[in-house]
Amino acid sequence: MKAFAALSMCLVLFSCNALLSNALDTIATDQSIRDGENLLSAGGTFELGFFSAGDPRKRYLGIWYKKIATTIVWVANRVAPLADASGTLRVTTHGSLVLLDGNGSDIWLSNAPIPVRNPVAQLLDSGNLVVRDAEGSDPNTFLWQSFDYPTDTLVAGMKLGRNRRSGFNHHLTSWKSINDPSPGNFTFQLDPNGYPQELLKQGSDIKFSTGPWNGLRWSGIPNLNPNPYYSYEFVLNEEEMYYRYELLNSWVISRMILMPNGMLQRFTWIDRTQGWTLYISCPIDQCDNYASCGAYGSCRVDTSPVCRCLKGFVPRFSQEWDILDWSNGCVRRNALDCEKDIFVKYSRLKLPDTRSSWFNESMNLQECEVVCMKNCSCMAYSNLDIRNGGSGCLLWFDKLIDIREYSDYGQDLYIRMAKHELVMGLAVSFGSVFLILVLTIRVLQCKKKKMKLPEGDSCENQKEDLELPLFDLSTVAIATNYFSSDNKLGEGGFGPVYKGVLRGGQIIAVKMLSKNSRQGLHEFKNEVLYVSKLQHRNLVKLLGCCIEEEKLLIYEFVPNRSLDSFLFDPTQREQLDWSTRFNIINGIARGLLYLHQDSRLRIIHRDIKANNVLLDCEMNPKISDFGLAKSFAGNETQANTNRVVGTYGYMSPEYALDGVFSTKSDVFSYGVLVLEIVSGKRNRGFRHPDHDHNLLGHAWRLFTEGRSMQLLDQLVENSCSTSEALRSIHIGLLCVQRCPDDRPSMSTVVMMLGSDIELPLPKEPGFFNERNLLQENTSQSQPNEMTMTVLYA
Structure with missing residues (x-):
């Protein structure tokens, strides 16, 4: 019973x-x-x-x-x-x-x-x-x-803000890692000081600011536009202040998440593909980094350099600006005289940090100017709301920080200036007209006479060269101890690289174009023009160049050299634990996403490999060597070439065989690199006693047999996150699929790395057994260390 x-x-x-x-x-x-x-x-x-x-x-x-x-x-x-x-x-x-x-x-x-x-x-x-x-x-x-x-995710209807009476703060805090829900180091919250704005912080350091709400969107997120799927709302009253969004269609699934790496991303679920699609990501470029150009500096991502002082301002320390250090910002060229000051209009801006601001919702713009003029501490004013011609008043009472310029979006800002600037502005305008006239005549002369100028001296190239930061050869020679062998960091196909120290203490790396280099003047100019326009935390920063007797590129010094010097070295490899490797995999993906999607030009690197990934002092990856890069216009997706350049072992099949390259060519190279990072082994030269496959074929074989973890480098077994390792291998195999259309885009790769979405099954990789395609005697040196050029008739 x-x-x-x-x-x-x-x-x-x-x-x-x-x-x-x-x-x-x-x-x-x-x-x-x-x-x-x-x-x-x-x-x-x-x-x-x-x-x-x-x-x-x-x-x-x-x-x-x-x-x-x-x-x-x-x-x-x-x-x-x-x-x-x-x-x-x-x-x-x-x-x-x-x-x-x-x-x-x-x-x-x-x-x-x-x-x-x-x-x-x-x-x-x-x-x-x-x-x-x-x-x-x-x-x-x-x-x-x-x-x-809330934890790390904002879903529809959830408020992100504060209760003004109780002080209760609704904010996001990242996970510590994608496999650890404990609170991470990043927060995203509404700052109540001045006129409210959302701030992304790492600890107490501000990394990104949305700018103030302008009635339609945050000033610093211009692509947050009204659409048929979402409605956005910012509420500010005596009781509370908050931002939230609502879904207008019940079948839409969308979430905003603060990733463990500090990226703020909005995803939308697509039933057709059974996956999350990235809708918005912040920050996306260098100009999104908080105060990247300092006080009164303005950042514009499609110019080189990206930072410049606002009109009427000059660099605080010109020597720092010469080496592209803009952190100390700009100062006024002429001192203010309160009663005689004027206001100058600047257009298409992200409005400055509003923590030292004051606002009034009922004033118009003219009343706003009067209030600001009467207060000598008021530095600028703007409309609070840009809808219906503009309304409200927003005043700034401190230095103007975190300004960026847009080409198609942005708002008007009226900045207090000395009256002398008006006179100088008229003089500069006249001079500009005269200069444009002279340049126009020069261009017409070139066309009329059909002048055959020396290479690098065309009218177009003269204009481009004027935009580049130039270093004197003597300055670089002194910095490198006259290119001493003691300062030599290494040598590649292009020529030697030297470490140097500029007079102000800035450490640099100097890349010299060797007389016998396989990269010629074309590749040198290519690298200068591309890298000078690219600014991202995972891309190496070009500080300038020298075009005198020697062709030199001056880069930021990256102390830990290239990834291959660690990954394939029996002793150095021990420094790459799993968290470091996974961070490198993520960083390279973000850098490529910027090149393919978020930079002004769609750029295909064409030589992604371990040698071309540099590691900074914290082992963060920086993609380097843009000598072989190609750019596409916004509506172009692929191109053909009869000059195949790149590195065997990383080349995609369609590029190596047919000369067809696209962003998916870089995706293939990235997939090879991911599998190399996970395994600690090179793709080319890989040997296994049980088969004749390269590393890609070996990884595919283990995956199909359910033994993917056997690919993992034994040195990271104890520090490894199994789910991260399996996901990395899976993503690597998706990237090296034979057909370009089957490979994911880099935006999808970044999303897959940073979330737990289910991944599709990969198809057989390209170059499953590369030795059938390429002769082993192509080169006597290590294939992974050499950039090859193949000419087709």
Whole structure:
């Protein structure tokens, strides 16, 4: 009888659990959720339950999309994971949510609300977990809600901002890593000082500012435009200030997430492809870096250099600007005289940091100017709202910081200037007209006479050269101790590289074009013109060039040299633990995404390899060597060439065989590099006793047999995250598929690396067995270290 009673009780419990798992969206004080049971929102959109991230021994209570279970949008106990699968969620009679471990100890507790007679917890179809009275469903009477405590994700209807009376702050905090939900080092929150703006911070350091809200969007996110899928809202009243978005179509799924690497990204789910598509990403270029050009400096990403002083201002330290260090910004050319000052209009700007600002919603622009003119501390003014011709008043009372220029977007800003600037402006305008006239005559003369100028001395190239930072040969010679062998860092196909120290203490790397270089003057100019226009944290920074007796490129000094010097060296490889390797994989992907999508020109590198990835002092990757790069216009996707250049072992099949290159050619090279980083082995020259495949074929074979982890470098087994390693191998194989159309774009690669979305199965890689295509005696030197050129008739 006892056994029968126990069995009956088990069946009852099983039935209750099945109901909880399959039907309920609500639990009362006499119910609970155990590990393995779930709450499902009424519309079936969201699910609540227990999950593990990277470590299966750590269990968390979270909320995720029902049909995308790997996408977690909220975590309760992110700082106190359960040690096993014994967790239980209950609602107390006092109206609190409590998470208990197997011993009955509190692991996590919601804020204790005002006691009610009959509290229940409910998972709403918005993804909001709420505690309310069983008799009431008015959102204004909720006792507690998860929307008040976001983790790293903002979903539709969730507020990002502050309660002005209580000071309560709704903000995002990144995960520590993609496999660790504990709080990371990045936050995204509304700053209440002055006129509100959203700030992305790493610790206490500001990394990115959205700029102020202008009625339509944040001033610094011009692509946040109205569309049929979302509506955006910024609310500022006596009670609260917040930003939120709503979905206008029920079939649209969208989320905004603060990634562990500090990227703020909005994704949209596409049912057709069963994957997340990146919609917006911030920051995307150097001009998005907070205060990148200093006070009164303006950043424009499609110019070289990207920073310049606003008109009427000059560099604070001109020597620093000569070597592209803009951090100390600019100062006024002429001192202000309060009663005689004027205001100069600057257009198409991201408005400056508003933490030292004042605003009034009812003033017009003329009233705004009067108020600013009367206050000698007022440095600039602008409309608060740009809709319907503009309204409201926004004043700045400190240095103007974090300004950038746009070509098609932006707002008007009126900056206080000395009256002398008006006279100087007229003189400069006359001089500019005269200069344009002279240049026009010069161009016409070139065309009329059909002058055959020496290479590098055409009218077009003269104009380009004027835009480049030039170094004297004597300056570089002194910096490198006259190109001493003691200063030599290495030598590639182009020529030697030297370490140098400029007079101001700036450490540089000098790349010299050798007389016998396989890269000629064309490649030298190519690298200068491309790299000088590219500014990204994962691209090497070009400081200038020298075109006197020697052709020299002056770069920022990257202390840890190239990736191959670590990855393929038996002793140095030990410095590359798994987290470092995964960071390098991510950084290279972001750099390529910038080249392919976010830079002014769509640029194909054409020589992505371990030698061309440099590592800074923190082992962050920087893509280098743009001598073989090609640019596309916005509507171009591929091109042909009869001069195939690149490195065997990294070349895509369509490029090596047919001379067809596209962004997918770089994707193939990236995939090869990912597999090399994971394995610590070169693709070319790879040998295995069981088969004759190269590294790509070996990785494919292990993947199809379910043995991908055997590809992993044994040196990182102890520090490795299994899920990250498997995902990296999977992504690498997707990138090296034979057909270019099958390979993902770099934006998709970045998304796949930074999320837990399900990945499609890869097809067989290109160059499955490369030795059948290329003769082993192509070169006697290490193939991976040489850039090859193949000429076709």
